[in-house]
Amino acid sequence: MNVLHCQRSCTYISDLIKEGFEVPYVNASFFGIEQTAKALREVAEFFGSEEMKERAEQIIEHELEVISPAIEFYKERLTGKKVGMYVGGPRVWHWQRVMKELGMKVVFGMCTFAHEDDYEKINARAEDGVFLVDNPNEFEIEECLERFKPDLFLTGLKEKYLCRKFGVPTVNSHSYEKGPYACFRGMVNFARDIYEGVYAPAWKFVRDEDFI
Amino acid sequence: MTTPLKLNGRLTIEDLNSLPEIPIEGITYDQMYIEKQPICPEYIPPDQDIIPSSKRTAVIDPGRICMPFGAMWAAVGVHKCIPFVQGAQGCTTYPRYTFSRIFREPVSIATASFHEDTAVFGGRKNFIDGLRNLIIRYHPEIIAIITVCSSEIIGDDMEGFLEEAQEELEEELGPEVLDGVKFVITHTPSFAGSHVEGYNRAAATFLKTLAKRTTPNNKVNIIPGMITPGDIREIKHILKLMDIEGTILFDISETLDCPLRLPQPMPYYPKGGTRSEDIRDMGNSLMTFALCPDQGGAGAKYLEKRFKMPAVIGPLPLGIHSTDLFIKSLAEATGKPIADEIKDERGILIDAMADTFHYTMGMRVAIYGDPDIAAAATRFCCELGMEPAIVGSGTESKQFVKDVWATAYEYDRKPIILNGSDMFEWEDYLKKDKIDLILGNSKAANVSKEADVPLVRIGFPIYDRLGYQRRAYVGYRGGEYLLDLIVNTILDSKFPDDRVQQ
Ligand code: SF4
Numbered sequence: 001m002n003v004l005h006c007q008r009s010c011t012y013i014s015d016l017i018k019e020g021f022e023v024p025y026v027n028a029s030f031f032g033i034e035q036t037a038k039a040l041r042e043v044a045e046f047f048g049s050e051e052m053k054e055r056a057e058q059i060i061e062h063e064l065e066v067i068s069p070a071i072e073f074y075k076e077r078l079t080g081k082k083v084g085m086y087v088g089g090p091r092v093w094h095w096q097r098v099m100k101e102l103g104m105k106v107v108f109g110m111c112t113f114a115h116e117d118d119y120e121k122i123n124a125r126a127e128d129g130v131f132l133v134d135n136p137n138e139f140e141i142e143e144c145l146e147r148f149k150p151d152l153f154l155t156g157l158k159e160k161y162l163c164r165k166f167g168v169p170t171v172n173s174h175s176y177e178k179g180p181y182a183c184f185r186g187m188v189n190f191a192r193d194i195y196e197g198v199y200a201p202a203w204k205f206v207r208d209e210d211f212i
Numbered sequence: 213m214t215t216p217l218k219l220n221g222r223l224t225i226e227d228l229n230s231l232p233e234i235p236i237e238g239i240t241y242d243q244m245y246i247e248k249q250p251i252c253p254e255y256i257p258p259d260q261d262i263i264p265s266s267k268r269t270a271v272i273d274p275g276r277i278c279m280p281f282g283a284m285w286a287a288v289g290v291h292k293c294i295p296f297v298q299g300a301q302g303c304t305t306y307p308r309y310t311f312s313r314i315f316r317e318p319v320s321i322a323t324a325s326f327h328e329d330t331a332v333f334g335g336r337k338n339f340i341d342g343l344r345n346l347i348i349r350y351h352p353e354i355i356a357i358i359t360v361c362s363s364e365i366i367g368d369d370m371e372g373f374l375e376e377a378q379e380e381l382e383e384e385l386g387p388e389v390l391d392g393v394k395f396v397i398t399h400t401p402s403f404a405g406s407h408v409e410g411y412n413r414a415a416a417t418f419l420k421t422l423a424k425r426t427t428p429n430n431k432v433n434i435i436p437g438m439i440t441p442g443d444i445r446e447i448k449h450i451l452k453l454m455d456i457e458g459t460i461l462f463d464i465s466e467t468l469d470c471p472l473r474l475p476q477p478m479p480y481y482p483k484g485g486t487r488s489e490d491i492r493d494m495g496n497s498l499m500t501f502a503l504c505p506d507q508g509g510a511g512a513k514y515l516e517k518r519f520k521m522p523a524v525i526g527p528l529p530l531g532i533h534s535t536d537l538f539i540k541s542l543a544e545a546t547g548k549p550i551a552d553e554i555k556d557e558r559g560i561l562i563d564a565m566a567d568t569f570h571y572t573m574g575m576r577v578a579i580y581g582d583p584d585i586a587a588a589a590t591r592f593c594c595e596l597g598m599e600p601a602i603v604g605s606g607t608e609s610k611q612f613v614k615d616v617w618a619t620a621y622e623y624d625r626k627p628i629i630l631n632g633s634d635m636f637e638w639e640d641y642l643k644k645d646k647i648d649l650i651l652g653n654s655k656a657a658n659v660s661k662e663a664d665v666p667l668v669r670i671g672f673p674i675y676d677r678l679g680y681q682r683r684a685y686v687g688y689r690g691g692e693y694l695l696d697l698i699v700n701t702i703l704d705s706k707f708p709d710d711r712v713q714q
Contacts, residue, residue, distance in 0.1 A: 066231060066232065066233055066234050067234050069233055069234075069236075070233075070234050070235065070236050070238065073236050137349070138318070138320055138479065138480070139349050139350065139478070139479045142478050142479060142480060143478070146478065157309060157312050157313065158305070158308045158309055158312050158318075159318075160312075161312055161316055161317050161318040162318035162480060164472065165318055165470070165472055165476055165480060166474070166476055166480075167472070167474050178238075178240065178241060185228075185234055185238075185239060188234050188238040188239070189238040189239065191238075192236070192237060192238045202472075206472055206473075206474055207474065211473075212473070212474055212475070
């Protein structure tokens with residue numbers, strides 16, 4: 001079987017492999033606690049082996065134990081913070097869940113190369129009122145920052161400097177700041193980078209009224 | 213229970229798996245042990261037949277990027293100017309990525325977003341639609357139209373398209389709106405040259421389109437070439453000390469190195485950049501200095517031909533001799549005396565050279581970069597008593613060879629010169645030689661690690677370290693900074709700890 005993490009471009013290849021070689025695939029996201037656990041369970045389920053299922057449960061239980069003190073630490077400090085994101089299609093729908101696990105609230109989402117099914121999935125997962133923009137230009141990003149005043153913007157290298165100029169912290173969401181971000185332990189790195197973004201002392205100096 | 217977390221050590225996969233708890237800071241890079249296995253146990257030199265780039269059709273590790281990038285760089289140095297790239301998205305995305313990596317600044321560049329159908333039917337529709345959007349949303353003062361490989365190959369008639377667009381948009385938006393925007397077209401088919409030529413062409417087209425002659429203004433024109441914002445500030449500092457008014461075309465000092473201050477204008481435009489009225493006024497100046505002959509020389513030559521304006525083309529004022537030449541020509545052109553402060557700055561650099569020649573003299577250096585910078589660095593190395601052994605430029609240039617030979621002759625050196633060659637060839641020479649130091653850009657970092665020769669970063673592009681874009685290398689103070697870098701690197705790598713404290 002194939003396990004698909006990137007569910008945009010890889011879907012096409014996997015469909016072909018399935019058609020041509022009868023190799024099936026499962027969709028799985030390895031971002032966030034809940035999704036990683038689900039991915040492990042589904043893969044075990046596919047093979048149907050009891051031993052594998054048991055092993056998956058063991059791994060999940062162990063990993064949760066190992067990471068939960070750190071995750072709790074960050075969740076406490078990040079709960080209620082607002083996030084905007086401009087990443088590839090699948091990340092926009094996968095990270096809705098991840099943000100929730102950290103207690104954060106997604107206020108807007110943007111993608112350049114998302115297809116219709118990405119938007120369907122985003123719509124299904126997003127809370128009401130999440131503002132979505134397809135293929136935004138820089139001006140539209142600025143407008144969203146102005147309108148939603150997010151505490152953090154998840155975006156890539158080319159846009160992050162623009163957001164910072166408007167006083168909004170960013171985390172490089174394509175190639176990461178200090179990754180990896182995937183799976184259980186990666187989630188701690190992700191939470192740490194988000195925390196560092198939101199709480200960096202620089203932002204408080206920017207907003208000092210006397211110097212505006 | 214003992215924790216296997218070795219704070220200053222590395223964690224293997226086994227260590228990681230047996231951690232009872234992931235620390236708050238997560239698993240940081242310095243704790244992760246990533247085993248890299250070399251493909252073969254020792255270095256196997258490549259087949260000697262494929263070493264000379266002239267014998268190959270393929271370029272390996274190019275030391276240049278594509279022509280539109282140079283033109284975009286130029287346009288980014290103009291106030292409220294947006295480059296409009298007549299080509300596919302990729303021709304814009306990667307330059308933007310490069311700008312962001314080097315300068316850590318936002319850069320707005322528009323694209324006509326070519327797709328398959330554009331390649332068949334031409335880019336006229338995308339062009340006009342794009343201009344319309346840009347004008348309505350961004351209110352730019354100048355739009356720098358920059359072509360790419362594809363639009364040049366399909367033969368988009370940009371001049372014709374622009375005329376059509378102007379007519380159409382004038383009707384739609386009104387003449388006032390359209391009169392507020394100027395258009396400069398630069399043709400940059402990348403198969404005909406590199407970023408160096410792109411900048412050069414933009415220098416000529418901006419001046420051709422915008423510079424006018426009215427009344428003399430007693431200013432000097434400076435076309436800096438692709439040097440850092442810090443360099444441009446240093447040039448301004450020199451002009452100020454000499455009490456000379458100058459116009460710098462393309463002034464990236466306040467567009468690619470900007471303060472974070474709130475509130476910001478929307479859409480975001482940096483406050484700096486050469487003003488369009490100043491470019492217009494460049495037709496009235498006393499003289500033009502193109503600091504980099506290959507990057508901007510064409511602009512100076514145009515003004516010389518069109519307005520009989522004297523032009524000084526190169527050398528880049530880096531190190532003592534070249535800065536001396538620059539200062540003397542400035543003084544001659546304007547009749548101003550050489551300021552005392554400048555003589556002091558020169559003296560401080562010479563003082564630093566006198567204090568450090570025991571470290572620098574005799575060091576064999578390998579240099580790689582854009583032609584103007586590589587030539588300038590070669591001369592400075594000679595001034596420090598170093599021995600330039602291999603000097604390579606990523607872009608071919610006759611001037612580069614001439615300049616390096618002149619320096620070599622003067623200082624009785626015999627460098628190997630690689631003109632317009634790739635880093636693969638340069639690397640091979642470096643590995644065969646006994647080199648003490650590399651002067652080059654970030655692309656030389658891997659070679660430096662592999663060959664275990666320390667690297668002093670200079671030139672374009674530097675994206676793997678912080679702050680280099682803010683520093684000046686030109687002028688006497690820039691020389692001082694470069695000297696510090698060179699000497700400190702030598703101290704770090706060539707001297708035992710107990711010999712560096714005196
Ligand atoms: S080489 Fe040509 S096609 Fe490739 S990015 Fe540069 S301009 Fe575009």
